[in-house]
Amino acid sequence: RGPVDHVHGVLGELGARLLVDGAAVRPGHPMLLAEHGGSRHHRRFVAGLPGNPLAAVAGFVTLVRPLLRRLAGLDGAGPGAPSHFLPLGDAVRTHPTDTRLVPVSFTDARAVPLRFTGPAMLRGLALADGLAVVPPGGGVVALGAGQRVEVLPV
The missing domain is CATH 2.40.340.10 (MoeA, C-terminal, domain IV)
Structure with missing residues (x-):
């Protein structure tokens, strides 16, 4: 969070539920994940990634890609396998x-x-x-x- 970070305020106004608000990783620590609206079978997520390129990729690899794999029903080995x-x-x-x-x-x-x-x-x-x-x-x-x-x- 920085002095010009408006994401948290906007997510709050929209009624989004914050799931991840930062992580103890470098680079990439200011990432966030929120859930907004939707239903049990149709969930909607908002991901916030840092602005620096390496930090943004680190956030994508550790937060967004696992979420997308889970939503797609993918686990284990294969393209984009976890590690x-x-x-x-x-x-x-x-x-x-x-x-x-x-x-x-x-x-x-x-x-x-x-x-x-x-x-x-x-x-x-x-x-x-x-x-x-x-x-x-x-x-x-x-x-x-x-x-x-x-x-x-x-």
């Missing part, structure tokens, strides 16, 4: 309290972290095959090369 696990190609820094979603390329059956991955940068995103899910550090500064991580396809 798989690969060893890291290089060490990755952790965040003290939030899960990091790190753009990676798939090289020699490893998830290699990309450079140029600030939330507003397109280069790392354009080269990414997936987002490595790096759990909060809790005192651990980095995950080492070779450590297996969950990777979400982009």
Whole structure:
């Protein structure tokens, strides 16, 4: 939420029910999901994604795509499957309290972290095959090369 964020107010005026109001992920933490009207068999959702490109893709991959798959009755393997696990190609820094979603390329059956991955940068995103899910550090500064991580396809 920022000083010029009018989404919450508008959703409130419409009577939408807020289901997700932010997530402990970087990038992508200001995402939201609301349900508005509809019936039990015809539900309507509103997704709000961050403005920066990488953060918006992270929000789509972690919030919108799973919702769409669920609504379509898709589970398990197949196109757009939820995730798989690969060893890291290089060490990755952790965040003290939030899960990091790190753009990676798939090289020699490893998830290699990309450079140029600030939330507003397109280069790392354009080269990414997936987002490595790096759990909060809790005192651990980095995950080492070779450590297996969950990777979400982009």
